[in-house]
Amino acid sequence: MKLIFEESAAGRHTEYLPEPDIPAVEPDFRPRQKKLRLPELSEVQVDRHYTALAKETRGVNGGFYPLGSCTMKYNPPVNEAAAALPGFASVHPLQPDETVQGCLEVMRQTEAYLAEITGMDAISLQPAAGAHGEFTGLLLIKAYHRAKGDAGRTKILVPDSAHGTNPASAAMAGFEVVNIPSDADGYVDLEELKKAAGPDTAGLMLTNPNTVGLFDPNIEAITRTVHEAGGLNYYDGANLNAIMGIVRPGDMGFDVVHLNLHKTFATPHGGGGPGSGPVGCKAFLRGFLPGIRVEENGGLLRRGEAAARIGDVRSFGSNFGVVVKALAYLLSIGREGVPRTAANAVLNANYLMNRLKGLYPMAFDATCMHEFVMTLEPLKQEIGVSAMDVAKALLDYGIHPPTMYFPLIVHEALMVEPTETETRETLDAAAEAFRAILEDARRDPEQMHGRPLTTRIRRPDEVKAARKPVVRYDFGD
């Protein structure tokens, strides 16, 4: 496929805007010396170019997408319809409160539902993504210790199975990161945690279920250990889909949480629209929350601010359209649908894991939650076929590869998260694909390094792309 620049021809364009009738004004800044080198195409060429690109994309709508840890669940179009309602889509954040009562009600209601699901007392919808939520949550923890005059709490404890964003967010928030090892079963090593927790502990960041798809049975002992040391517990909501409506982070001893609306609450990921990473907290942290606090006053909803707010972490109150979509999702599935979603996600993962168990070794021998991790280390040792090879071969079966080489504590990891919306037939087809790939690999290991065979682009040179990246168009001058 050609780049849009390669389709360009001088002078080609589409004239569909009327001539401006507002007089031109000389800018008071220095105009650029050279003309912008934008590609010149007719409108239909541009349309076809992007349509062709769109056809090359792969989404949940295109097929099974078991990308572990990402919760690539189906995004029902009803969410989009709700977000596109003119009363939501055509408002401006600077409009007076009395003209956006519906929007404020959406924010208030969504906050209330998310607080109920997480066991928190207050929510801020402001953070724009998961890691942004982590950063915000850590600033709450920092503000809490600072307000108590406890300046010596400079360390955040992070298990070695954590998402890479956890230590990164802690470092961004100005904390020192202390790595807590996992035990042989993949859980937090409680003895190591007890050794690490102390008067310099600001808090602990934890995902539960953790990144290997296991629910930590010691969770209460873990959060108690941190509380007894004077620290706070931060819940990374990345894996909330496994437990929502069944257990609540607030009841496990967590003080701060973030959620990924684009994971758990069926709003689009990344390219499909902006993310949203609301932060929730217990009542004693409420005063530090950033963003808009919706309050009722004289029969009207008003936008207010928390008294000791940490300051805004972005402009305005939220990625509002995403909030509408999440609320539409929650209202569609309802009170019973929330725990049923979690139960189905866990059931689907366990079904697929058990179908694959005899073929591929699992990293941990336990009932999994919403995802499971297999290790291809033995296969690699035996016949030189890696997790990468198997992941690439799945493309030949129309399946998006699982997450590879994560978590780092498992060698040659493949992390599979089917999500709740997949049918048994889809899971069976995936299991059959995994089986057929293994058979192919044993018959002829060499051909595995050349997979996929059926995609237009076979195997990009990732090493060259990382070492010598080409990130802009070369005009040849």
Add this chain to the structure above:
Amino acid sequence: MNFPRELKYTKTHEWVRFTDEETAYIGITDYAQDQLGDLVFVNLPAEGDALTAGESFADVESVKAVSDVNSPVTGTVEKVNEELADAPEKMNEAPYDAWFVLAGGITGTEDLMDAEAYEAFVAEEG
């Protein structure tokens, strides 16, 4: 897998080549590069930075992941191998020539393993 006899090693897969009692080159082992896969980036410390045994002083990025590189010794960075930043593939091609830093004023060497012990450690871990 290559385990040069004249080097010292750590459990986190770094090697140390002493030029005298207090000065040594530091890099990552053949086993480390093999496990990490193709390395595409290295983040090196600056001259004069303090090194603490067991603590991260650099990080490397492969197509799989970013990993910390721990200092095998306590000391100070005397020289940095800037060439490595432009040619991270050297860590894969010749891990024992691809030194990260030259450390001076070294103390805290008691936990280092000799080649035999490291080879046994790798065999056990693998």
